[in-house]
Amino acid sequence: MEMIQIVGIGLITTVLALILKEQKPVFAFLLALFAGMIIFLFLIGKISAVIDVLENMAAQSGVDMIFFRTILKIIGIAYxxxxxxxxxxxxxxxxxxxxxxxxxxVLILFMAIPIITVIMETVMKLMPG
Structure with missing residues (x-):
């Protein structure tokens, strides 16, 4: 049902933006920006629920929370x-x-350096030598 609402917002915004674009392009852009923000705000609850589940899984598996939070930040930067x-x-x-x-x-690469370093150190320890 939520996807139908999101698509509905998108379609209504598109039609209105096309109408506005001819006479007031700035308003058409602002409308698209506003609709994008509404859709993003609509999804924040879902994103929060996913993060909570992933945090619980990471805690149960013993994953270092510093690495887990870094990965979440990387995903956030990408989005x-x-x-x-x-x-x-x-x-x-x-x-x-x-x-x-x-x-x-670039920010993702910068934030991934500690994780890449740990992976490289682990690989080097596993190699016979």
């Missing part, structure tokens, strides 16, 4: 960068959208 880039694309700014995506990738 936020994609969301921001799509909104900027809606405004017709492809080059700025590409820069947002690049920044997201």
């Amino acid at each position: 936020i960068a994609e969301f921001g880039a799509q909104i900027v694309r809606d405004a017709g700014q492809e080059s700025v959208a590409a820069k947002i995506e690049l920044a997201g990738k």
Whole structure:
């Protein structure tokens, strides 16, 4: 049922944005931005529930919570960068959208360094030598 609501918001927004785009392009962009934020806010409860389940699973499995939180932050950066880039694309700014995506990738790589380091150290310990 929730997906139907989200698609409904998207379709209504699209129709209204197409109508507004001809006369007031700025309002069409603001409408799309507003609809995107409403859809995102609609999903926050679901995202929170998923994070809670994953945290419980990580705690039960004995995974170091620092690594788990880092992975969650990486996933968050990926989603936020994609969301921001799509909104900027809606405004017709492809080059700025590409820069947002690049920044997201660099931040993800930066945050992944501790995890990559641990993996590399583990692999080196497993190698005969």
